Amino acid sequence: MSHAPARSLTASEVTLPERHPLRKGGLVAAAVGALALVAVLALAAGDPRQALGSYLVAFLYWLSIALGGLFFTLAMLASRAGWCVVVRRLAEHLAGTLWVYALLFVPLAVGAAHLWPWWGGADPAEDPILAGKAGWLDPGFFWVRAAVYLAAWALLGWWFRRRSLAQDASADPGVTRRLQSLAAPAILVYAVTQTFAAFDWIMSLDPHWYSTIFGVYFFAGQAVAIFSVLALLAMALERGAKVEGERRPGPLAGVVTVEHYHDLGKLLFAFVVFWAYIAFSQFMLIWYGNIPEETVWYAHRLEHGWEGATWALAIGHFVLPFFFLLPRGVKRNRATLAAAAVWMLVVHYLDLYWLAMPAIHPEGFRPHVLDLVAWVGVGGLALGALAFALARPALVPVGDPRLPESLSFENM
């Protein structure tokens, strides 16, 4: 309301209370994750290719959520958005966990020879295409590039979170100005690194094939994932919890409102459409051009036992959520928005699985128990790191000059 008194928050109002179940939950998740990763390692000896493939999909899945957090933080700062301030800290916390993925990449770096078929090099007489790419697809260069991507993400996530946390105490609007002006070049770094990471880690599983839009496709999945996760995370932190026998409202109750969920829902809907737009753009150009070295990737996914997964993806990742998220009421209702968010996080896994796994299982769609164990393993550590990140500091940037605007935000 235009003349309502400006409301603000103190850090203690929006900090996770002592003995909140999420604190213990983070430890449990990290322990379960570590156990699951040990199980993956134990089972890897029998079928290293399956184990590494499952691990790659799990790694990409959780990485895409944390990278989405970085994207959200940077995009909202660069666009000087006011509505999102109450949920931006959650994205900053997610981006702040990106350092974990530098450690989690180690198994992939070590086992790369089992996973990426170009690893051993190619004979120019037998495979001139692959031999022509030898300069880029070179193990040493691959490791250096991966180190650059992971270091850049960890650094950006750490720095933007740290500066924002420092603003909680100082309430210095200069911090916001500085973060806003640095967000634009940071977006450039993010865009380039995530594009080449998608080329290196996913596209090069089929090293003959190439698609220049592939990085954008990977980004679209991250955007879908982050809006789903932010909505679910805010709802989880809104919920009251029993602390020392008495029921207390969640730290974000009354802070994140239906108006913010409405906007997160609109963005989720928009990026569901964006994902479909990019996916279809990639498909149609390759289908229309009809060049065998390009069509092989889709031909493989539309036949050979993968056609079911392809259609499930097209319908589950676009048609169903498009019509479900279309009405206004669905985005303004926590239960329906949460259902959509959970569904999108499930089909987001299918999306990454569908990108990577046909290279591991050319014979068809073959789910394996290691897929689940690896997902639990990486996810447990990812959630543990997230719980660690948001355990102490305020869950809302209380020093941000746009916080009152965000608190009283209304769509109409």
Next chain:
Amino acid sequence: MKLPKLPAPPWKRAAAPAPDTLLLAEYAGPDGLLAAADRVRRAGWADWDAHSPFPVHGMERAMGLAPSRVPWYVLVLGLGGAAGGMLLQWWVSAEAYPLVVSGKPYFSWPAFVPIMFECGVLGGALGAVAGFLAESRLPRHHHPLFDSARFERASDDRFFLSLGAAGREEGDRALRLLEETGPARIERLGPDGVAEVPAGTAGRRPPAARETDEPPARRDVPPEDAP
């Protein structure tokens, strides 16, 4: 999920008895108008509207407006446009002038999706415009409110609430209701022209004429309050 009930088309909705008097209350700021709208909604008045130079946050709730029907126009025309676009291309490429293009089947649907998409967007956009015009009963040449010279300021710096009443008795009730909301000024627009209503005409204690933006003590608008 329960789908919202499809609204009746504009031409089937029952027309309210034609009001013979329009009362136009004027407020200096958005808060006064917001409080007045809340009050008039609670009084259960049927034929009234609020006019402001910019969208006032919370006005939809204060007025108890039903969800807009425009999205239904957009949905129907958007899907119709998409289906029409695909149908047109199928008819041209597979029925009327079947030509083999780069060795593909006559009906190569992936190639037709971009045009189907564009036709869907076009249909949806036209649906939004058509729906907005139909629901606002536009275009029209004149509205009785335009008789008031002061009403021009509704697009500049003043906030108005207009209330239609049929008959003398209802007109008096409407006037009492409006005076309770503490407007800066009330005008009566009738067949005899436009006249300012002096404060206290309805036999109530005259409220102090308000030129400031101070709203009368108002209850907070409860969230998502049904009319």
